[in-house]
Amino acid sequence: MCELLGMSANVPTDICFSFKGLRERGGHTGPHKDGWGVAFYEDKGVCIFKDPQPSYESEIARLISDYPIKSKAVIAHVRQANRGKVAMANTHPFSRELWGRNWTYAHNGQLHGYQSLPFERYTPVGTTDSERAFCYLLSELEKRFPNGPGKRVSAFNHLKKLSNKLREFGIFNMLITDGEYLLAFCSTKLQWITRRAPFGIAHLSDVDVDIDFAKETTPHDVVTIIATEPLTANEQWHKMQPGEAQLFRFGEPI
Amino acid sequence: MCELLGMSANVPTDICFSFKGLRERGGHTGPHKDGWGVAFYEDKGVCIFKDPQPSYESEIARLISDYPIKSKAVIAHVRQANRGKVAMANTHPFSRELWGRNWTYAHNGQLHGYQSLPFERYTPVGTTDSERAFCYLLSELEKRFPNGPGKRVSAFNHLKKLSNKLREFGIFNMLITDGEYLLAFCSTKLQWITRRAPFGIAHLSDVDVDIDFAKETTPHDVVTIIATEPLTANEQWHKMQPGEAQLFRFGEPI
Numbered sequence: 001m002c003e004l005l006g007m008s009a010n011v012p013t014d015i016c017f018s019f020k021g022l023r024e025r026g027g028h029t030g031p032h033k034d035g036w037g038v039a040f041y042e043d044k045g046v047c048i049f050k051d052p053q054p055s056y057e058s059e060i061a062r063l064i065s066d067y068p069i070k071s072k073a074v075i076a077h078v079r080q081a082n083r084g085k086v087a088m089a090n091t092h093p094f095s096r097e098l099w100g101r102n103w104t105y106a107h108n109g110q111l112h113g114y115q116s117l118p119f120e121r122y123t124p125v126g127t128t129d130s131e132r133a134f135c136y137l138l139s140e141l142e143k144r145f146p147n148g149p150g151k152r153v154s155a156f157n158h159l160k161k162l163s164n165k166l167r168e169f170g171i172f173n174m175l176i177t178d179g180e181y182l183l184a185f186c187s188t189k190l191q192w193i194t195r196r197a198p199f200g201i202a203h204l205s206d207v208d209v210d211i212d213f214a215k216e217t218t219p220h221d222v223v224t225i226i227a228t229e230p231l232t233a234n235e236q237w238h239k240m241q242p243g244e245a246q247l248f249r250f251g252e253p254i
Numbered sequence: 255m256c257e258l259l260g261m262s263a264n265v266p267t268d269i270c271f272s273f274k275g276l277r278e279r280g281g282h283t284g285p286h287k288d289g290w291g292v293a294f295y296e297d298k299g300v301c302i303f304k305d306p307q308p309s310y311e312s313e314i315a316r317l318i319s320d321y322p323i324k325s326k327a328v329i330a331h332v333r334q335a336n337r338g339k340v341a342m343a344n345t346h347p348f349s350r351e352l353w354g355r356n357w358t359y360a361h362n363g364q365l366h367g368y369q370s371l372p373f374e375r376y377t378p379v380g381t382t383d384s385e386r387a388f389c390y391l392l393s394e395l396e397k398r399f400p401n402g403p404g405k406r407v408s409a410f411n412h413l414k415k416l417s418n419k420l421r422e423f424g425i426f427n428m429l430i431t432d433g434e435y436l437l438a439f440c441s442t443k444l445q446w447i448t449r450r451a452p453f454g455i456a457h458l459s460d461v462d463v464d465i466d467f468a469k470e471t472t473p474h475d476v477v478t479i480i481a482t483e484p485l486t487a488n489e490q491w492h493k494m495q496p497g498e499a500q501l502f503r504f505g506e507p508i
Contacts, residue, residue, distance in 0.1 A: 042306070042342035042343070043341060043342065043343060044343045044380070045306075045341055045342025045343030045344070045345065045379065047302070047303065047304045047305065048301070049301065049303065050299075051301065052296070052299075059321050060317065063313065063314065067313050067314070087296065087297060088295075088296035088301060089296070089297060089299030090299070091299065096350075097376065097379060100378060100379055101379060102379055121375070122351065123351065123354035124354060125298050125299065125351060125354055125355060126298070126299065
């Protein structure tokens with residue numbers, strides 16, 4: 001299995017604190033040592049760092065957890081391989097362009113019979129069930145809205161339906177974003193928390209690190225973090241139910 | 255304008271030495287301070303680091319020039335913006351999937367009337383002439399070989415023709431790769447050098463750094479470096495002519 005991490009924020013925000021926790025689960029406090037990746041958006045542009053090495057040992061992951069890269073939309077993933085060998089081509093997040101926007105996605109779970117999932121415009125590069133499902137999702141989106149959706153929310157509503165269908169193939173927890181909207185879909189486990197003023201102190205579960213968000217933010221900041229398991233020990237996270245989808249935009253659940 | 259850097263090698267090789275030189279040109283020895291990027295392939299998978307900050311000041315670029323990431327195919331770029339503002343979405347290299355492979359591309363030059371370049375399957379995300387030309391190239395490739403080319407070299411031969419056509423729109427020096435083949439197209443300036451045994455000592459032009467390749471390689475290594483301007487002061491680079499294209503695979507010109 002794997003672990004997911006996502007962020008949606010109304011101001012460019014770094015993810016150092018949360019990523020520091022996730023990174024530990026990639027070979028130290030967790031078994032997810034078969035690669036890691038993180039996508040940072042700056043408006044419609046995206047930069048995706050990925051590495052088939054364990055995040056806990058990766059020099060690049062160390063930089064990401066120390067160096068504040070600010071973004072309003074982030075998707076990260078640590079991998080424990082089941083379908084597809086340990087390789088760059090099988091490392092999440094995956095990304096493709098559709099309607100002139102970069103779509104980025106990561107998956108936690110395992111699918112059966114996924115070889116029958118049709119894809120048209122998008123062809124998998126690697127050999128994972130996850131990328132195959134991503135190609136299916138985007139190919140179906142493009143078929144449903146060949147000229148783009150009138151409202152972008154319609155595309156995400158269609159993704160919810162498709163994701164629910166993918167549950168028939170196994171476990172399908174996932175995060176997908178176009179850089180502005182971020183959809184979280186829960187098949188078995190996914191939790192989220194929205195932080196806003198008054199901000200408090202948070203303590204990571206996986207490593208002895210505290211942060212006082214009041215010192216790092218302004219009173220107008222709204223930041224949502226989504227994760228497979230809560231990353232902090234002293235906060236109340238919202239636990240999603242199987243089949244539940246939640247869309248976020250600029251930090252707010254919508 | 256901008257500067258290009260490419261590498262093709264028969265064994266996974268790091269690009270620290272060459273990137274160290276290129277990085278200096280991004281705001282120190284050169285004016286290309288409007289972003290930088292570098293794509294590293296591992297088989298069919300690719301990781302693209304990019305940053306709209308000057309490479310000379312970028313912490314991420316510092317890591318890339320010190321930390322040996324080994325690859326057989328690399329494309330890097332430092333940008334001096336002309337078309338399109340300084341932004342992640344306008345930062346090279348650009349990448350898209352075609353026929354289940356990641357295609358990565360970077361451009362040096364400036365195109366006029368590029369808004370008339372048709373594209374179909376691939377839509378630009380940013381506002382550069384460069385990405386527009388990339389979308390045109392890949393859309394045309396897909397139209398010419400809707401089910402993929404029988405031999406992959408045929409795709410690159412078609413890219414040579416299309417690149418020659420793009421010279422009608424202005425200056426079009428470019429590098430494009432599918433992770434195995436790497437095509438260099440010269441419109442005004444591009445040079446390359448193939449290093450093989452017996453290896454010698456090279457000295458960077460932009461910063462006082464030497465390397466003894468004999469200590470870093472085995473006698474079977476073949477590594478080609480392509481750059482806008484030679485990166486070393488004591489070696490003979492092959493200067494390409496306007497309209498000349500050169501394909502490389504695993505370090506060898508073919």
